[in-house]
Amino acid sequence: MPHTPDLSSLVKAYDVRGVVPDDWGPDTAEALGAAFAEVAVLPGAPDGPLSARPSVVIGRDMRESGPSLVDAFAAGVAARGVDVVRIGLCSTDGLYHASGVLDVPGAMFTASHNPAVYNGIKMCRAGARPVGEATGLAEIRSLAQHYLADGLPEPADEPGTVSDRQMLPDYARFLRSLVDLSGIRPLKVVVDAGNGMAGLTAPAVLGTQAGQPELPLTVVPLYFELDGSFPNHEANPLDPENLRDLQAAVVEHGADLGLAFDGDADRCFVVDETGRPVSPSAITALVGLREVARELGEGRTPTVIHNLITSRAVPDLLSAAGATTVRTRVGHSFIKAQMAEHEAVFGGEHSAHYYFRDFFFADTGMLAAMHVLAALGTATTPFGDPIPLSALAEAYEPYSASGEINSRVADVPAARARVVQAYVTEQGAGPVEVDELDGLTVVHWDEAPRWWFNLRASNTEPLLRLNVEAEDEDIMVKLRDDVLGLVRQER
Known part of the structure; x- marks a missing residue:
């Protein structure tokens, strides 16, 4: 009897993500497609269409496992009587654009910044409204698990059609309509696509490959070749190591700024003209x-x-x-x-x-990047001289921040309790404000020295995540080290 995969770890709080083929493959994708159609698409589903021929749009990133998973998912959807529009290679925000303008639910096959062996699905309802655990994903997981154990239901009397559509030019025009870059001063920008989907979208939006007019931009491409094996570096700009090539290229080319995108190009990181990351x-x-x-x-x-x-x-x-x-x-x-x-x-x-x-x-990372280009391309001194990005960003970074620091601890509640004892119960640093909207946030901002920190537990690992900000570097470093000392005391 074939093994039935356990979807409890594959279908997470916000998306589907796992190793192919170890965790999932086409059979699971087909079951998920059928379940997605039943829960989020067909009449009777929340916000389901009233028409007899509902539709779904599906896109994918450049991972090698994508085509077979998309075909299987599309088959599962179509068997339930739902038409499928495949838009092929796209960024995640390209899928959201298609879902929005076509006003149909969507599924994006991507594992974002995860290594090449992973793939996943981000699902949304019509108008790009997200599908998460509390908004349908738990039901999709349960129904797909049932289909895998007991078999898919009989196909609908009128199965849906599967067709292909090119949406990249429409996506490029849509973004161009939201930010006008035609009148900015000429800028040189290095774009690191990390072999991810920005290698497709950047030339379309910032260049002329989608038939758009030329902009006053000189784009220096880094790793635009679509390659789901990520041969140059991980497509995860959150890791400083993955920004090294971009930083060096910005300085080497005398560029005005650098842009780094993750694998599915929904996140964008910015580097100034000196090679320094802008937070x-x-x-x-x-x-x-x-x-x-x-x-x-x-x-x-x-x-x-x-x-x-x-x-x-x-x-x-x-x-x-x-x-x-x-x-x-x-x-x-x-x-x-x-x-x-x-x-x-x-x-x-x-x-x-x-x-x-x-x-x-x-x-959408690309739209954020366009706003940065527009701001930089029109920023001048009172004398009309252009303002570099380092000076422009300085006004928005008045404080010193630690960034997110992860600590693996054996007893998360005990580590958190030590921090509460030191900073809340004893209030050795003076009066503080405390909230627990997401983890523990302690704020000492109304009087000097001004600082705050947040300590959050991971939902999936024995980790505590610390973020610290203070009015200057010395205060931030001392607070960071003191809190980390309490968190890691048991180690």
């Missing part, structure tokens, strides 16, 4: 201020979402500019929910995910 918090502030100014100019009251790990500079600067800011838990499902609830114009995370109301409340 995602600074990018959140920069892009947020542009969107706030546009909203105010059009007579609307802007709201911006940020997660609790972003710098204090983000709500401070945006509030001063006239925005309402909303602080959320870490995780795209939380920020997307808040984006929709508040009809927020923009949202940013410390992990370099950037969300836009005008992009279906979804995240």
Whole structure:
């Protein structure tokens, strides 16, 4: 009797992700496709279509396992009487664009920044609304598990059709309509695609390969060849090691900035003209201020979402500019929910995910990159001289931050308790504000020395994640080391 895979570890809180073929393969993909159609697409499903011929759009990244998984998933969907539109190679935000403009549910086959042996699925409802554990993914997992154990249901009387459609030109035009780069000063930008999907989307959006007019940009490409084996470096710019080539190329070419994308190109990291990374918090502030100014100019009251790990500079600067800011838990499902609830114009995370109301409340690294290019390309001194990105970003990075530091501990509750005892119960550092929106956040900001930290437990590993920010480097380093000492005391 063939082995039935256990989907409890494959279908996670926000997506499907695992090793191919060890964890899953075409049979599992077909079962997931059938379950996705039943739960998120067909009439009777929440927000399901009223028409007799519902549709789904499917895209994939450059991983070698993608085509066979897509074909199997599409077969599972079509067997339930749902039409399938395959858009082929695309970025995750390209799939969101297709779901948004076609107003149909979607599935993106990608494992983002994970190694080559992985693949996964990000699912969404019509209009690019996310499908997570609390919004249908748990039901999809349960139904797919049933199909794998007991067999797929009989095909619908009228199976769906499977067709192919090219959406890249439409995607490029759509993004160009949201940010006008035609009037900026000439810029040289190095783009590191990491052999991921930005190798397809960057030439289409920033160049002329999708039939768009030429922009005043000189793009220096790094690793644009689509290769799911990632031969040059991991497609994970969150790891500083994966930015080394970009940093060196920016300096070598005398570029104005560098952009690094992850494997499915939904995240974008920025490097200034000196090769120094610009923090995602600074990018959140920069892009947020542009969107706030546009909203105010059009007579609307802007709201911006940020997660609790972003710098204090983000709500401070945006509030001063006239925005309402909303602080959320870490995780795209939380920020997307808040984006929709508040009809927020923009949202940013410390992990370099950037969300836009005008992009279906979804995240798109390319649109964030375009805002950075627009801001830099129009920034001048009072004397008309261009302002470099290092100087522009400095205004948005007034404090010193540790970045996220992971500690593997044997007893997570005990480690957390030691920190609570030292910083909350004893209050040795003076009065603090404490909240537990997501982990433990301790704030000492109303008087000098100003600092805050957040300590969060991993949902899947015995890890504690620490983020620290303070008004200067010395305070940050001392606080970071003191808290880490408490966390790691048992080791």
